[in-house]
Amino acid sequence: MSTEPSSQAVTAGFLNTDWNPRDVPAGTRxxxxxxxxxxxxxxxxSLYQPATPSDTVVCVMHPREFMACHYLIPDLVAAGYAAWSQSPRSVGNDLRLEHEIALHDVATGLAHLxxxxxxxxxxxxxxxxxxxxALYIQQASLAPQARIAKTPGGKPTQLAELDMPQADGLVLVGPHPGQGALLQGCIDPSVTDENNPLSVDPALDALNPANGYLPKGQARYTAEFIERYRAAQRERVARIEAQARQLIQTRLQARRRVKEAAGAALSEDRRIAAHTPIINVWRTDGDLRCLDLSLDPSERRPGSLWGGDPYASNYGAVGFARQCTPESWLSTWSSLSSNATLAKTAVDITQPTLVxxxxxxxxxxxxxVQAIVxxxxAADKTHHRVRGDHHGRALTPDEEPGRYVAARILAAWLHARFPLTN
Known part of the structure; x- marks a missing residue:
């Protein structure tokens, strides 16, 4: 395993030229x-083939986002590789996202390729x-009968019957440890009533000056507060977890009663059996590391992905896991139940990997990120650190965007491990 703190080693020769355009190169099919x-x-x-067709393709996919315009696609094609942008079955909506079911989408795309x-x-x-x-690679490496049989919410996955082509390599760019693990770190534990998004326990409020809050990244929290805060985050996740499981159980019990009663089933049971409840999860932008930049220090700016005003981002409508079905909470957003976490899957990844x-x-x-690495x-794993924000944009107006540097690193890694044969 090699770790590279900078990108200077890959900027020599042809890689030092301005070869990565913002649109796909001329001749791309x-x-x-x-x-x-x-x-x-x-x-x-969407499949992007270079003018000279390649027998190697790099796939880009997100479980809920549209990736056809991903910033690395033009660079992949310019480097001589085909690029495949996979769309999930429900773009822009994770209301019903279950990662085990999303593996069907991945497998279908890879089988097509x-x-x-x-x-x-x-x-x-x-x-x-x-x-x-990472979850796909783990499951594809298993014998069919050893794959996950049911989602955390109890739905059959049908993965044992699925054709799951193997991947030859993995690239992780700006990876977080999984959506459940991500939410574990940023959910606001000061919520005292899940039905009242404005309810606050002052003793757990990260925006309370008495707990160490100051604006613009100057907050400083004590070790004692951090420990209480993180324990309360786990407790809130567990409360929502229990709610999700109870909602599923209530519906299953109603379905059994309807089945047993056949035509004589009560209309109330029929309604419960057919209903898909929605869980509203408010206040999910409270990661202390976004407020206190001395925690897990890096070159990040104050604030989160959602903005620099913690009141607007934490109390507003936009945020992680804002609306879920009980099944999607358990599969995607629960740190307690989700299978789509690198803590569970990374050990099973043996393909050459670039982070x-x-x-x-x-x-x-x-x-x-270091924990993921x-x-x-994989015996062959390489870790590069590049200046840039989560989307690879420049940290200052006068410097090159990190995504351009990342593209050069990616091209060099591909040429070294998967050289073009055409």
Whole structure:
């Protein structure tokens, strides 16, 4: 395993030229397809082939985001590799996202690429895509009957019957440890009533000056407060967990009663059996590291992905896990139940792996990224740190965006381990 604190070693020779355009290179052939998954859902993808077709393709996917415009696609094609942007079955909406079911989308895309004749397939997980692709690699490496049989909410996964092509390599860019682990760190534990988003326990309020809060990243929290805060975060996740499981159990009991009663079933049971409850999770932007920059220090700015005003980002409508079904909470956002966490999957990744960490990232913190690197089971793993924010943008107006540096690192790594054969 090698760790590179800077990118200077890969800026020599042809890599030092301005070869990565913001649009795909001239001559790129783009093909858009709609695919049907094994469980009957629709998904799609866009394939970008260089003017000289490649037998190696790098796939980009996020469990809920549209990735056809991902900033690294033009650079991949310019380096001579095909790029595949996979769309999830529900773009922009994680209300019903269950990661085990999302593996059907990944598998369908990779099977399509195999049919197109690609000899080598690599996966590029950016941000939340890291957890999805790591879970896919883990499950694809298992014998079919050893794969996860049911989602945390109890739904059959059908993974044992699924064709899951193997990946040849993995790239993680700005990876966080999984959406459940991410939420564990940023959920606000001062909420005292889940039905009242304005309820606050002052003793656990990170925005209370008595607890150490100051604006603009100048907050300083004591070790005692941090310990209480993090314990209360785990307790709040556990409370929502219990609510989710109770809602599922109530619906299952009603379904059993309807089945047993057949035509004589009570209308109330029919309503409960058919209903999909929604859990509103308010105040999920309270990571102390976004307020106290001395914690897990990096080059990040004060504030989170959602902005610099912690009141607006924590109390507003936009945020992680804002609305979930009980099933999506358990599979995606629960640190207690989610399978899509690098803590569970990284050890099973044995393919060559490149990790690119942005030093000003406001969602993926240094200790979390290092833990991912340490857990990876791959003998060949490389870790680069690049100046940039979570999206690879420049930290200052007068410097090159980190995404350009990341593209050069990625190209050099690909050429070294997966050289072009055409």
């Amino acid at each position: 783009t093909t858009n397809v709609v695919l049907r998954t094994a469980d009957g859902a629709a998904t799609g993808g 195999k049919r197109q004749g690609f000899r080598r397939i690599l996966l590029l997980g950016n941000s939340g895509g890291a957890g999805l692709y 690119i960490e942005y030093t000003g990232d406001q969602a993926c913190f240094p200790s979390d 340490d857990r990876l089971g």
